[in-house]
Amino acid sequence: MTAQDSTILLFRNTLRITDGHLEGFRDAVARAVAFAQRHGPQLMVETFVDEERMLAHSFQLYRDSDAVRTHWKLADPYIREVMRHCRVERFEVFGEPDADVVAGVRSAIGEQSALTFTPRIAGFVRFATAPRT
Numbered sequence: 280m281t282a283q284d285s286t287i288l289l290f291r292n293t294l295r296i297t298d299g300h301l302e303g304f305r306d307a308v309a310r311a312v313a314f315a316q317r318h319g320p321q322l323m324v325e326t327f328v329d330e331e332r333m334l335a336h337s338f339q340l341y342r343d344s345d346a347v348r349t350h351w352k353l354a355d356p357y358i359r360e361v362m363r364h365c366r367v368e369r370f371e372v373f374g375e376p377d378a379d380v381v382a383g384v385r386s387a388i389g390e391q392s393a394l395t396f397t398p399r400i401a402g403f404v405r406f407a408t409a410p411r412t
Contacts (some may be wrong), residue, residue: 304364
């Protein structure tokens with residue numbers, strides 16, 4: 280895949296929140312999302328928390344693999360802060376990132392977490408109104 284090729288990438292990250300860390304997790308995520316909204320390349324970031332099961336689900340939409348690399352460079356300190364309060368339980372990539380991003384995701388996730396890649400068939404993105412914050 281070349282830089283001219285545009286492929287939408289949707290990441291779904293399921294995180295297991297460490298017992299006693301819910302408030303720290305919430306605060307770290309709020310700071311990370313605020314940073315991404317101001318400076319990140321993501322087209323969309325949404326995070327949801329299931330307090331009863333102590334699980335969080337984060338969705339991030341990227342224009343392409345270059346945007347993912349930009350995110351990693353900019354947001355590393357924020358990612359590390361969030362990860363102090365949780366562990367990745369499952370990471371799903373929808374779309375076809377380039378080999379560099381595939382390797383980066385595999386390296387970051389490690390062997391202990393489920394990781395899947397699902398190719399895109401078709402679709403579109405429509406943001407008719409400004410998202411709520």
